Amino acid sequence: MKLKDSKTEEVILDAAKVVFMEYGLYGARMQQIADRAGINKALLHYYFRNKERLFDRVFENALSRYFQNMEVLLDESLPIIDRVHSYADRFIDFLTEYPQMAIFLIKEVSLNQALFEEKVKSHIKENPSLIAVINHGIQREEIQIIDPMLFFVNLVSLCTYPFVARPIFKVVAAKNDALWGVEQEISFRSSVHEFINNKIKPL
Amino acid sequence: MKLKDSKTEEVILDAAKVVFMEYGLYGARMQQIADRAGINKALLHYYFRNKERLFDRVFENALSRYFQNMEVLLDESLPIIDRVHSYADRFIDFLTEYPQMAIFLIKEVSLNQALFEEKVKSHIKENPSLIAVINHGIQREEIQIIDPMLFFVNLVSLCTYPFVARPIFKVVAAKNDALWGVEQEISFRSSVHEFINNKIKPL
DNA sequence: TCATGGTTTAACCAAATGGTTAACAAAGGT
DNA sequence: ACCTTTGTTAACCATTTGGTTAAACCATGA
Known part of the structure; x- marks a missing residue:
């Protein structure tokens, strides 16, 4: 079955990047990220399980850029x-x-x-x-x-x-x-x- | 009546300094500060009303040192x-x-x-x-x-x-x-x- | 010794927050 | 048309957390 080529994951990562960058792991709020991404909070967990995993992805991306x-x-x-x-x-x-x-x-x-x-x-x-x-x-x-x-x-x-x-x-x-x-x-x-x-x- | 010249305020500020320094305003937990100071959490509020005021004092001290x-x-x-x-x-x-x-x-x-x-x-x-x-x-x-x-x-x-x-x-x-x-x-x-x-x- | 008032605590509360659930929507394969 | 899988949501839950309250503690002056 073909997957819906959803941009949701990317939208979430973009939003998470902005929020995590500004407030850090502890300061950032999942709701805030969901709002910025224009989606329901549960979707964050659907795509990334939990806050730390989402953060890991953002951090990993930042690190890649840093070393690029x-x-x-x-x-x-x-x-x-x-x-x-x-x-x-x-x-x-x-x-x-x-x-x-x-x-x-x-x-x-x-x-x-x-x-x-x-x-x-x-x-x-x-x-x-x-x-x-x-x-x-x-x-x-x-x-x-x-x-x-x-x-x-x-x-x-x-x-x-x-x-x-x-x-x-x-x-x-x-x-x-x-x-x-x-x-x-x-x-x-x-x-x-x-x-x-x-x-x-x-x- | 003479006030008990309590060192509590100082003890709290010392503890708050350490915790705020490490975790920042949002990351720091009042309970954590109380524990480190060895006192009840309510005492923090007794001496400093709320988290922000306590943080202000710590920040002010840090700034003084910075400019000293x-x-x-x-x-x-x-x-x-x-x-x-x-x-x-x-x-x-x-x-x-x-x-x-x-x-x-x-x-x-x-x-x-x-x-x-x-x-x-x-x-x-x-x-x-x-x-x-x-x-x-x-x-x-x-x-x-x-x-x-x-x-x-x-x-x-x-x-x-x-x-x-x-x-x-x-x-x-x-x-x-x-x-x-x-x-x-x-x-x-x-x-x-x-x-x-x-x-x-x-x- | 006892009343006073600053100091300290345990118990509690409301709000916020990360996370879950169950139901629903959409889309593709058959 | 019907089923299966994926995507999405509203409602909910358990825990954490900043903050409050009422009562206990205790040093002091009378």
């Missing part, structure tokens, strides 16, 4: 330093498109670190890691960098935290008659690339 | 660049002592930005701002810096995000046979100071 932007690192045709610059750009692109994603990950990870580690491990196995690529570049004597892990942390911090703490920065900016918004995106990006150039020395 | 470390900036006896370095150190000291504080602020701010702005405004009025101090230094031609607001965002990102995303970084580090923990604190601090020195030019 790492693929640039594999492009062997580019010098490593270019790949790092692209990586940073993709990272910022990604966060510009899904600004809540970072904070969503942070929030849930801080609540349930074990679950996160389990979920991330499979992704991390399939995906290239910036650090591995850098280490490879060092071994091939293509680049020089003091501490790859520290570089990674610094870089990701520079890229991510402005999105995570945007509301805080907005208040601070307003207080100081400074600007902080889309207008600053270009100089923000430049500052990240400048940081990369300061840290990675081509040989 | 800004006082270095006012020490006119120091050159501005030294004050910035001290500011960064205090910032990291603070987050080392209260690692959950940053993520706690972020989480609650993202849920209720209006409330945060209201609460922060009073603090921000009484406290010096790094940006204001830097602007002052530029005007006095003591230092040169391209974009104070951008510098502020970059600096705070470098200092804060490693604490916010510590669980994520730990997983990444483990995957790459790298280290990320207390042992790296010194080189982490150095990287922040290095960033400051790269950006601020004394005249």
